[in-house]
Amino acid sequence: MVRVRFAPSPTGPLHIGGLRTALFNYLFARKNSGKFILRIEDTDQMRYVPGAEEYIVESLKWVGLDYDEGPDIGGPKGPYRQSERVELYRKYAQVLIEKGWAYYAFDTPQELEDMRQRLRQAKSSVQLYNHLTRGEMKNSFTLTQAEVKERIEAGEKYVIRFNMPADKQIIVHDIIRGEVKVNSNTLDDKVLFKSDGFPTYHLANIIDDHLMEISHVIRGEEWLPSLPLHILLYEAFEWEPPKFAHLPLILKPNGKGKLSKRDGDQMGFPVFPLDWTDPKTGEKARGYREWGYLPEAVINILAMLGWNPGTDQEIFTLQELIEQFSLDRVQKSGAKFDPDKARWFNQQHLRKKSTQELAQMFLPVLESQGIETDEQYLFRVIELLKDRVEFIEEFWTKGFYFFEPPRSYDAKGLKKAWKQQTPEIMLELKEKISQIDDFTSENIERELKQWVESKELSFSKVFTPLRLLVQGSTSGPHLFDMLELIGKKEVIRRIETGVSTIKR
RNA sequence: GCCCGGUUCGUCUAGUGGUUAGGACGCCAGGUUUUCAACCUGGAGGUCACGGGUUCAAGUCCCGUACCGGGUGCCA
Numbered sequence: 001m002v003r004v005r006f007a008p009s010p011t012g013p014l015h016i017g018g019l020r021t022a023l024f025n026y027l028f029a030r031k032n033s034g035k036f037i038l039r040i041e042d043t044d045q046m047r048y049v050p051g052a053e054e055y056i057v058e059s060l061k062w063v064g065l066d067y068d069e070g071p072d073i074g075g076p077k078g079p080y081r082q083s084e085r086v087e088l089y090r091k092y093a094q095v096l097i098e099k100g101w102a103y104y105a106f107d108t109p110q111e112l113e114d115m116r117q118r119l120r121q122a123k124s125s126v127q128l129y130n131h132l133t134r135g136e137m138k139n140s141f142t143l144t145q146a147e148v149k150e151r152i153e154a155g156e157k158y159v160i161r162f163n164m165p166a167d168k169q170i171i172v173h174d175i176i177r178g179e180v181k182v183n184s185n186t187l188d189d190k191v192l193f194k195s196d197g198f199p200t201y202h203l204a205n206i207i208d209d210h211l212m213e214i215s216h217v218i219r220g221e222e223w224l225p226s227l228p229l230h231i232l233l234y235e236a237f238e239w240e241p242p243k244f245a246h247l248p249l250i251l252k253p254n255g256k257g258k259l260s261k262r263d264g265d266q267m268g269f270p271v272f273p274l275d276w277t278d279p280k281t282g283e284k285a286r287g288y289r290e291w292g293y294l295p296e297a298v299i300n301i302l303a304m305l306g307w308n309p310g311t312d313q314e315i316f317t318l319q320e321l322i323e324q325f326s327l328d329r330v331q332k333s334g335a336k337f338d339p340d341k342a343r344w345f346n347q348q349h350l351r352k353k354s355t356q357e358l359a360q361m362f363l364p365v366l367e368s369q370g371i372e373t374d375e376q377y378l379f380r381v382i383e384l385l386k387d388r389v390e391f392i393e394e395f396w397t398k399g400f401y402f403f404e405p406p407r408s409y410d411a412k413g414l415k416k417a418w419k420q421q422t423p424e425i426m427l428e429l430k431e432k433i434s435q436i437d438d439f440t441s442e443n444i445e446r447e448l449k450q451w452v453e454s455k456e457l458s459f460s461k462v463f464t465p466l467r468l469l470v471q472g473s474t475s476g477p478h479l480f481d482m483l484e485l486i487g488k489k490e491v492i493r494r495i496e497t498g499v500s501t502i503k504r
Numbered sequence: 505g506c507c508c509g510g511u512u513c514g515u516c517u518a519g520u521g522g523u524u525a526g527g528a529c530g531c532c533a534g535g536u537u538u539u540c541a542a543c544c545u546g547g548a549g550g551u552c553a554c555g556g557g558u559u560c561a562a563g564u565c566c567c568g569u570a571c572c573g574g575g576u577g578c579c580a
Contacts, residue, residue, distance in 0.1 A: 225507070
């Protein structure tokens, strides 16, 4: 039975790297008819951010990654919030101590800092709390059992550290990277249990993965260095470890480091699925949703960062991804995020939508502009604009003139197309237009083209200014379709007001 | 510093010892259009990080170096 989990910590808004980790877990679970579990790793009280968990849940919901077990929906292996499982971790830490795999330590932060400082100055290649240094620190190795007991009973702060064996060759296997060999001398006696009564990630993670019967751990590459420790912990508990797959990181577009919170707004693309306001600083960050990205586009973008199907297909639905996903087509190297291609994905998915669906999505934008319109008209507008839009909002920015007259005229367009004799031509054109009874695109086109030819004018000399008057800019959908839709009366009105305001 | 991972067009990538190194985004040009987009056609862009091996044959296997990234916390 495949069981995988997405285990974020609620220390801020989930970012798209995390969302991709969730996606790959989800795809793997669904592909293998397994379970996908959400577990909240809130063992760091200091970094806990209120609202972050809700944000994670809402983000997953938005992109459609539904989980089978989780903090808000429960499940057979709960609770799914680590802060509610602390007693469990305490118990298992005790087991490790009894087995000799862990020990108590009483060193203060200052003492730890001094130790590292000393090693640095001694130019030691390793500056670790390990078999070489623990004999000089305050812990179960240097204090008698009675002293340790006394200190704990006196309420002194302590941590529980892993007893990292010396000079042990550890070979771990990663599904994506193959064998990774590490010598335990490069590892340290990691803190497993903190003095605040909470476990660290390493302990809680191993215990939960075991208890929740996780079969595959699919997580970010930043965890690869601690995999040997985790393997050792499974060994210490005498538990069967799950299989591991470490995903390549999503990098900044310029290739300098992991994609991070700050990059987004700065570089003109979102880093978070949804809008987020930091409860402490009030700092705001834009999300994909609010930016106008379709959830299916976001999924598609993330899926193609670090994975490919081995075919030329690039546009996928979630369902198609489930069918085709496999961990052995996951890339080893980090992928730079490409904002341009992200937009293209959105456009591709937008184009797959029906006119009705697009209208549904566009309606709130119209409402926010205070526009009311009838459905048939809206549908026709959308059909004209559909192919020239990357985001829903652009139905407004590129098509507002279907709903209200232009308030200004594009300066560049005026400069190019508005000549000395243009006002006169436009007024004559207006007369011609008023004589067209059958105001349909095809007919308008035939009559106007005929008229232009009879006046021995060029199409562009007439039609570019006309477009400018009616919509305020020089580029847009098929001119005659546009005129038909806006309607004869309104077209005439716009020519009149335009000619008189542009007159200067 | 030490440890781990990575390295194919600007970017995402195909490629598992024998191909003119393929596709996509972006870019450029032409076609279509009154215009823009879409669409169609074409183009530029890669000494497969570098240096050594192994082999009849290496982007593909091995070693070294460089560079990039991650880790190195009582963060996750």
